[in-house]
Amino acid sequence: MELTVNLKDKSYPIIVERNARLTLRKHYDFTGKKALVVTDEGVPDIYALEVQMQLPEAYVVTLPQGEKSKSLENYVKLQKELLEHHFSRDDVVIAVGGGVIGDLAGFVASTYKRGIHFINIPTTSLSQIDSSIGGKTAIDFENTKNIIGTFYQPELVLVDLNVLNTLEDRQLNNGLVEALKMGICLDKNLYKIFQENKQYEKLDEVILKSIDAKRQVVEKDEKEENLRKVLNFGHTIGHPLESFFEMNGLLHGEGVASGMLFMIEDKALRAEVKSILTNLGIKVTNDFDRKKIMEYLVNDKKAGHNTIDIVLVNGIENYEIKKVTFKEVENILERKI
Ligand SMILES: NC(=O)c1ccc[n+]([C@@H]2O[C@H](COP(=O)([O-])OP(=O)(O)OC[C@H]3O[C@@H](n4cnc5c(N)ncnc54)[C@H](O)[C@@H]3O)[C@@H](O)[C@H]2O)c1
The missing domain is CATH 3.40.50.1970 (Rossmann fold)
Known part of the structure; x- marks a missing residue:
């Protein structure tokens, strides 16, 4: 192909x-x-x-x-x-x-x-x-x-x-979190594969659909001026988590997994995505020092002086790229995931 x-x-x-x-x-x-x-x-x-x-x-x-x-x-x-x-x-x-x-x-x-x-x-x-x-x-x-x-x-x-x-299973699953991210934001059919827990038997399709979703976003916004920011879904908190748990060897996708859950507004969808992550052997975490996470977040290269762009999800293929204050992120971090 x-x-x-x-x-x-x-x-x-x-x-x-x-x-x-x-x-x-x-x-x-x-x-x-x-x-x-x-x-x-x-x-x-x-x-x-x-x-x-x-x-x-x-x-x-x-x-x-x-x-x-x-x-x-x-x-x-x-x-x-x-x-x-x-x-x-x-x-x-x-x-x-x-x-x-x-x-x-x-x-x-x-x-x-x-x-x-x-x-x-x-x-x-x-x-x-x-x-x-x-x-x-x-x-x-x-x-x-x-x-x-x-x-x-x-x-x-x-x-x-x-x-x-x-590739080790843990590394395979780490990458699949990014595919799940694209399914949630951009492709309901890709999401459905995860929903049905068929991501391993349909691995070729998962990879192909993910590449195609990313390709389309990059074609529309190569330099991340607007639309491409959607690919940062889960990363605003995921990156700081990766830094916070660096000593424990947390992988990129594992940090993004928890990061995504914080950004899902709909409780039922949050629970469903959490169970998909469990199928992928990914543990999500609530247990970290909020102050430290905010310190990492403020220093993120994507952060402005007092604001940062986040991607909020209300449903499958239903997301919003929103500029929020650091205080608002602090509130989001209080959510139960
Ligand atoms: N450029 C981008 O748009 C973009 C997007 C997301 C992530 N990243 C970056 O990607 C990096 C993470 O990539 P990664 O998860 O591939 O990690 P990685 O490159 O460290 O690979 C993970 C491990 O798998 C091993 N490995 C690689 N291929 C293998 C194979 N076929 N069989 C067995 N072992 C194999 C590697 O030696 C390594 O130990 C981060 O630095 C992140 O910032 C970049």
Whole structure:
């Protein structure tokens, strides 16, 4: 299946199929091009190797796994690698990994010589469903997530559903929270799959529908001026929760899960979404220091001086993007989830 992201300046294909990683050359002309393949130690190394073997000249860099790899140090390391191998603007960077590798490699590609070609081969459910589409690249800096980054669209995204077979269940479910988010806000048929607890048997459909939902939002609002903010549903409180529970190793989607529940106005829907999250093995939490969460929230890059945009949900495909004061968020945090 091929989807196209149609943007004003650049359009690109997303190929969604089993074993897509093995068909790279079918979708992109590498004649005369060098490639830097970036991956991490948690991604089975065979994937990067299989990509490398299809290319005329490719170098593989394997970084440590985890959020800490989205760092200035690794940014410098990759830039040095490009320089040492005399990469020109005609050459290409290829990410083979989850959102960490995609965000970092995309940022490197966007800034080396003011931008070289970039291909993303996302290998986690989160990166296939969400982070590989839409062109947000970033690194973390001084304990602040995604604070240095660019909008830089890839030229090709290869979504290979088979690589999810090696992903741990917890990571798979972490990504499915983002699919649930898109179902709640944008696609009632996608939501229905979760409602019927069929997300595992219909995993291909879940991923495809999520990609399509995100694609449509990005096409209408590439730089997040308005509509794209809907994709932050659950993130306003989710991000601070992620920072608060960092030591416990809370994953992104796990923070977003609780964050979404706070933003659902309708009690019956809140209860239903909570039970869907239970099906996904996700524990939601009410038990945290509200003051600390507000401190993280105020420092969020999306916050204004005294206000922040939140996404409130009243029903399926029924949401509202609203500017609220920090005081109003404090009240929302008093809700029982
Ligand atoms: N750019 C965006 O629009 C966007 C959107 C959402 C999230 N993000 C970013 O994405 C990142 C999280 O991404 P993630 O959840 O993919 O985490 P991740 O990249 O850290 O991957 C999770 C773990 O899975 C391992 N892994 C990857 N593929 C595997 C496979 N096929 N088999 C076995 N193990 C595998 C990795 O080594 C890692 O340990 C965060 O940094 C977040 O900020 C970006």
